Amino acid sequence: MTGMIDGFGRKIDYLRISVTDRCNFRCHYCMPEKQTFLPHRDLLDYQEIALLANRFIAHGVRKIRLTGGEPLVRRDIDILIRELGKHVHAGRLDELTLTTNGSRLEQFAPILAEAGVRRINVSIDSLNIDVFRQITRGGQLEQVLAGVAAAKANNIVVKINMVALKGQNQSDLLPMAEYCATNDFDLAIIETMPLGDGVVGRQDCYIAIDDFIAPLRSAYDLQPLPYRSAGPARYWNVAPLGLRLGLITPMSHNFCDDCNRLRLTTDGKIFMCLGSEMHVDFRQAIREQGLDAVDRLLQKALRLKPERHDFERQMIQPDLRLARHMNATGG
Ligand code: SAM
Numbered sequence: 053m054t055g056m057i058d059g060f061g062r063k064i065d066y067l068r069i070s071v072t073d074r075c076n077f078r079c080h081y082c083m084p085e086k087q088t089f090l091p092h093r094d095l096l097d098y099q100e101i102a103l104l105a106n107r108f109i110a111h112g113v114r115k116i117r118l119t120g121g122e123p124l125v126r127r128d129i130d131i132l133i134r135e136l137g138k139h140v141h142a143g144r145l146d147e148l149t150l151t152t153n154g155s156r157l158e159q160f161a162p163i164l165a166e167a168g169v170r171r172i173n174v175s176i177d178s179l180n181i182d183v184f185r186q187i188t189r190g191g192q193l194e195q196v197l198a199g200v201a202a203a204k205a206n207n208i209v210v211k212i213n214m215v216a217l218k219g220q221n222q223s224d225l226l227p228m229a230e231y232c233a234t235n236d237f238d239l240a241i242i243e244t245m246p247l248g249d250g251v252v253g254r255q256d257c258y259i260a261i262d263d264f265i266a267p268l269r270s271a272y273d274l275q276p277l278p279y280r281s282a283g284p285a286r287y288w289n290v291a292p293l294g295l296r297l298g299l300i301t302p303m304s305h306n307f308c309d310d311c312n313r314l315r316l317t318t319d320g321k322i323f324m325c326l327g328s329e330m331h332v333d334f335r336q337a338i339r340e341q342g343l344d345a346v347d348r349l350l351q352k353a354l355r356l357k358p359e360r361h362d363f364e365r366q367m368i369q370p371d372l373r374l375a376r377h378m379n380a381t382g383g
């Protein structure tokens with residue numbers, strides 16, 4: 053196998069797998085309070101996910117991220133984590149990682165470490181217990197912080213994801229920067245993206261990153277870093293804190309030129325772009341048609357991967373907005 057190149061010459065070596073669309077939180081910018089989820093019969097089972105992952109790895113995927121919904125709430129998820137971990141131990145994958153809300157991390161940290169997970173992203177939008185509970189609609193910050201501590205104790209490198217929410221968590225930025233620097237965690241700040249119907253008021257909570265981080269610029273010295281991860285973040289050193297800060301700016305600075313990823317949903321669709329409804333459905337192929345059909349669909353997905361998202365227009369033009377929520381494809 054020679055690796056995967058899309059129609060715009062981009063090398064695709066990163067697969068994100070949404071293992072469930074369900075979640076025990078209801079972050080207000082991600083999904084409405086009353087959200088309907090996919091029926092269980094539509095979900096790929098672990099054997100099907102592992103088979104698809106094997107195929108993508110054979111074609112050149114070197115990094116897999118589990119996401120959701122909340123990946124750690126799917127029943128027996130440790131089975132899939134261990135199965136995919138075999139690729140890391142055998143050198144077929146450079147990285148197996150996940151994005152989690154951290155609520156079940158205390159229990160799962162040792163399992164992740166054993167499976168070869170060396171780094172994870174944990175989403176925490178505020179270190180204020182009340183603000184955290186409000187944003188997540190009921191999440192317990194103490195539980196999440198205990199999970200993060202367990203990850204650290206198991207030698208898993210942690211990056212904290214914080215979504216920039218106008219008028220809601222800007223005053224939490226300095227405490228968050230200090231918490232991350234003290235614990236040796238990276239911090240990534242993310243602009244809100246216009247995904248999902250039924251999410252009320254998201255346009256009002258959008259704030260450009262440059263405005264959001266103004267308090268950090270006043271308090272500290274931000275120096276650009278040459279460091280690049282596999283993702284779209286641009287990195288800065290926050291001196292003299294010694295914090296590595298990643299800024300993810302899908303809205304104010306487009307990052308599609310070096311997009312290297314595909315996204316597998318819980319029900320077996322590959323989405324080629326977070327900002328487009330275009331997808332290729334692998335479920336029938338994996339259930340009924342065999343690996344040749346899977347390979348053909350994979351080539352189709354590469355051909356159809358769009359050049360870029362259109363979030364800027366979607367934010368101001370509601371009729372263009374995507375109905376799909378972030379929990380369907382993962383962040
Ligand atoms: N439940 C896990 C978590 O929260 O980390 C994984 C899935 S969540 C969809 C992945 C990431 O997407 C989280 O960091 C979350 O804050 C972010 N996210 C969700 N909806 C978003 C939106 N509309 N715009 C920007 N980021 C969003």
Ligand code: SF4
Pocket residue numbers: 075076077078079082083120121122153175378379
């Ligand atoms: Fe759940 Fe993550 Fe969405 Fe929050 S951002 S509701 S934790 S999937």
